[in-house]
Amino acid sequence: MQQLNENQREAVLYNEGPSLVIAGAGSGKTRVLTYKIAYLLKNGIAPYTILALTFTNKAAREMKSRIAGLVDEDTARRLWMGTFHSIFSRILRREADKLGGYRSDFTIYDAQDSKNLIKAIIKEKELDDKLYKPATVQARISRAKNVLITPEMYLKDRELTANDHFLRLDRIGEIYSAYWNRCRTSGVMDFDDLLLYTYLLFKDNPDIIERYRNQFRFVLVDEYQDTNPVQHEIVRQLAQEHRRVCVVGDDAQSIYSFRGATIGNILNFQKTYPESKLFKLEQNYRSTKTIVNAANSLIEKNKEQIHKTIFSKKAAGEKIRLIGAYSDYEEGYTVASRIAEMRMLQSCEYQDFVILYRTNAQSRIFEEALRKINIPYRIYGGLSFYQRKEVKDVIAYMRLITNPNDEEAFKRVINYPARGIGDTTLNKIISAASLQGVSLWEVLSRPLDYNLNINSGTAKKLEGFRGLIDNLVANSATQNAYELGSGLVRQTGLLTELYNDRTPEGLSRVQNVEELVNSLHEFVSTRLEEGREDVKLGDFLAEISLLTDQDTDKNEQSSRVTMMTIHSAKGLEFRNVFVVGLEENLFPSERCENNPKELEEERRLFYVAITRAEENLMLTFAKSRFRNGQSWMCAPSRFVYDIDPVYFTSPPAPLHRERGDSRMTSPPTSLHRERGVEFNVIPRLTRDPLKKDTNYQGIAGQARNDKKPLSVGNTIRHERFGLGKVTELTGDNENARATVEFESFGRKQLLLKFAKFDIVG
Numbered sequence: 004m005q006q007l008n009e010n011q012r013e014a015v016l017y018n019e020g021p022s023l024v025i026a027g028a029g030s031g032k033t034r035v036l037t038y039k040i041a042y043l044l045k046n047g048i049a050p051y052t053i054l055a056l057t058f059t060n061k062a063a064r065e066m067k068s069r070i071a072g073l074v075d076e077d078t079a080r081r082l083w084m085g086t087f088h089s090i091f092s093r094i095l096r097r098e099a100d101k102l103g104g105y106r107s108d109f110t111i112y113d114a115q116d117s118k119n120l121i122k123a124i125i126k127e128k129e130l131d132d133k134l135y136k137p138a139t140v141q142a143r144i145s146r147a148k149n150v151l152i153t154p155e156m157y158l159k160d161r162e163l164t165a166n167d168h169f170l171r172l173d174r175i176g177e178i179y180s181a182y183w184n185r186c187r188t189s190g191v192m193d194f195d196d197l198l199l200y201t202y203l204l205f206k207d208n209p210d211i212i213e214r215y216r217n218q219f220r221f222v223l224v225d226e227y228q229d230t231n232p233v234q235h236e237i238v239r240q241l242a243q244e245h246r247r248v249c250v251v252g253d254d255a256q257s258i259y260s261f262r263g264a265t266i267g268n269i270l271n272f273q274k275t276y277p278e279s280k281l282f283k284l285e286q287n288y289r290s291t292k293t294i295v296n297a298a299n300s301l302i303e304k305n306k307e308q309i310h311k312t313i314f315s316k317k318a319a320g321e322k323i324r325l326i327g328a329y330s331d332y333e334e335g336y337t338v339a340s341r342i343a344e345m346r347m348l349q350s351c352e353y354q355d356f357v358i359l360y361r362t363n364a365q366s367r368i369f370e371e372a373l374r375k376i377n378i379p380y381r382i383y384g385g386l387s388f389y390q391r392k393e394v395k396d397v398i399a400y401m402r403l404i405t406n407p408n409d410e411e412a413f414k415r416v417i418n419y420p421a422r423g424i425g426d427t428t429l430n431k432i433i434s435a436a437s438l439q440g441v442s443l444w445e446v447l448s449r450p451l452d453y454n455l456n457i458n459s460g461t462a463k464k465l466e467g468f469r470g471l472i473d474n475l476v477a478n479s480a481t482q483n484a485y486e487l488g489s490g491l492v493r494q495t496g497l498l499t500e501l502y503n504d505r506t507p508e509g510l511s512r513v514q515n516v517e518e519l520v521n522s523l524h525e526f527v528s529t530r531l532e533e534g535r536e537d538v539k540l541g542d543f544l545a546e547i548s549l550l551t552d553q554d555t556d557k558n559e560q561s562s563r564v565t566m567m568t569i570h571s572a573k574g575l576e577f578r579n580v581f582v583v584g585l586e587e588n589l590f591p592s593e594r595c596e597n598n599p600k601e602l603e604e605e606r607r608l609f610y611v612a613i614t615r616a617e618e619n620l621m622l623t624f625a626k627s628r629f630r631n632g633q634s635w636m637c638a639p640s641r642f643v644y645d646i647d648p649v650y651f652t653s654p655p656a657p658l659h660r661e662r663g664d665s666r667m668t669s670p671p672t673s674l675h676r677e678r679g680v681e682f683n684v685i686p687r688l689t690r691d692p693l694k695k696d697t698n699y700q701g702i703a704g705q706a707r708n709d710k711k712p713l714s715v716g717n718t719i720r721h722e723r724f725g726l727g728k729v730t731e732l733t734g735d736n737e738n739a740r741a742t743v744e745f746e747s748f749g750r751k752q753l754l755l756k757f758a759k760f761d762i763v764g
Contacts, residue, residue, distance in 0.1 A: 015035055020246050022249045355577060420496040576617055590642070713741060713762060721745065738754075
């Protein structure tokens with residue numbers, strides 16, 4: 004007990020009734036849970052009478068290990084401690100005979116198994132899988148189970164069926180019912196079933212719920228803000244009589260509504276248990292005073308919350324740095340340069356740094372920037388950008404266009420998007436190619452010569468695929484890498500396929516493909532400025548082949564910069580944190596513009612990002628971001644202005660609101676200062692920047708600065724490379740070039756007819 008502060012000690016000692024422990028970021032939540040269980044065990048409570056529920060196996064293992072150190076290993080092992088799913092699976096196997104058709108050896112479907120069965124049911128019912136998309140149907144069934152709705156209830160619910168009718172998905176309930184029955188017949192459950200069937204087991208069998216209530220005299224739940232309705236109800240069922248339930252969490256870190264989490268469970272806990280005691284863990288042991296106070300000033304803007312004042316007894320520390328970049332490209336290289344600089348000046352290791360972003364698609368620019376200056380990194384909780392399936396699919400098409408004999412690329416895309424060329428046909432092509440010692444493309448090109456035993460319908464599909472690739476190969480002779488790449492994602496149907504999936508995961512895949520096209524544009528534009536006008540797709544593939552190769556240090560323990568989404572960062576901490584892409588319509592997402600609840604969750608997400616930092620916090624944004632083939636002006640995120648300006652090294656420049664409009668807009672002047680750095684408003688491109696008739700609203704340096712000709716000694720701000728000084732001018736007319744020494748990128752030679760910059764001095 005001497006290792007606990009006063010609030011922690013009070014939370015540990017109280018075990019007479021329901022209690023809510025609001026644990027702010029870095030306040031020792033795990034220690035309180037661990038010590039509470041150890042305290043109960045030390046006072047003679049049998050381990051099998053304590054139920055401790057977590058959200059991850061890692062959390063359960065860590066707590067058991069700590070308890071074993073405080074008590075003993077055998078006692079810790081006999082605790083009922085684990086994830087909701089693992090504990091309830093154990094109960095369901097015990098009581099399988101009460102479930103109506105299930106046996107104790109039932110198997111569990113993962114998400115892909117579940118989706119495959121739903122897909123088969125949709126096909127059997129002869130429904131349009133473009134309307135009844137398996138991922139969408141799966142998500143709706145999951146949501147129904149999470150709010151305690153069985154198929155029978157679903158079909159009788161007028162509101163649900165009316166909503167389905169509005170969406171032209173009238174048969175969702177029918178699919179749900181068929182899926183439910185097929186799982187029963189097959190003796191399987193999915194992850195949602197483990198929760199719903201536990202609730203139903205307790206609800207329909209009074210003798211069983213009574214037995215478990217008597218066994219579990221104490222119920223403890225970690226991360227309660229992340230529970231969904233069915234989890235909340237099961238906890239209530241178990242604790243209904245003895246009322247010795249303790250839940251620990253932080254409403255300010257409730258960020259998983261897309262997974263079904265309901266913040267109301269923790270906000271309304273005291274209404275569910277009116278006699279409950281509230282304990283607040285408000286001392287942050289992780290971060291400096293400045294970071295903690297800044298986070299407080301942000302989160303106080305939310306209306307839905309349990310008010311608390313988090314404080315730190317650490318030193319004030321460094322103020323927050325707000326770093327503006329002229330473009331998303333420059334943002335990536337600015338962050339990489341800052342990491343290199345801080346590592347040298349502050350004796351940091353690479354593992355002391357993390358880059359946090361809102362969406363996975365943002366990682367690509369930072370990956371390339373870190374690689375350029377040889378900074379090792381790892382993507383946490385996800386694949387490297389170029390290793391993501393949707394990106395690899397596009398690259399496979401690029402490889403096939405460049406080299407039609409590429410076998411692996413051929414096999415990857417011949418039936419993606421689906422064009423009716425199944426495994427049987429593909430295997431025939433592979434067998435014929437192997438027998439004759441030729442490539443798969445050769446067999447596809449001359450199927451009759453290789454006695455490919457296929458019917459006329461299949462032959463027509465193969466001919467269609469070959470024609471598609473032949474057409475793209477022909478285009479490659481006249482189009483540059485960007486024109487060809489942006490065209491192929493449309494012509495192959497890849498984008499249409501991805502757009503059909505409107506789940507959050509589907510939208511993320513679309514963003515990743517768009518980001519790949521953006522990288523093509525950057526690649527071509529940079530080389531055009533360098534005077535290389537014939538930039539082919541093969542040039543791009545040659546460059547990124549080094550990025551897709553896993554050529555980094557194989558030692559996973561080696562020091563690396565960590566990159567991850569903010570959702571993945573919850574529960575982690577780092578000495579130095581960069582939160583990037585802080586712009587309106589990116590963070591917060593444009594989807595929450597008119598939804599106050601979603602906007603508050605986005606603010607909580609930013610709060611989570613800030614509170615990962617121990618010593619140094621850097622917030623970055625770009626004044627322009629390349630999207631859909633052109634550069635767009637960006638306004639800094641409103642969340643930056645939710646933080647009290649006293650916590651910044653320099654306060655952000657003021658933003659202005661249009662009258663009657665809640666959206667943030669950029670300052671009215673075309674030139675302003677942020678952190679003492681000048682930013683010019685970048686002109687929005689009105690046409691494709693690679694077309695000769697593009698209207699750049701001033702296409703070259705001279706035209707965009709026609710009142711001030713470019714001269715040696717001028718300071719310019721380039722769209723990608725940032726600030727630089729002109730050291731030499733050579734050539735004239737179409738061949739006019741400028742040699743520029745850039746602050747972050749060193750010496751570059753720009754072909755002026757393509758270069759995009761403004762003269763700032």
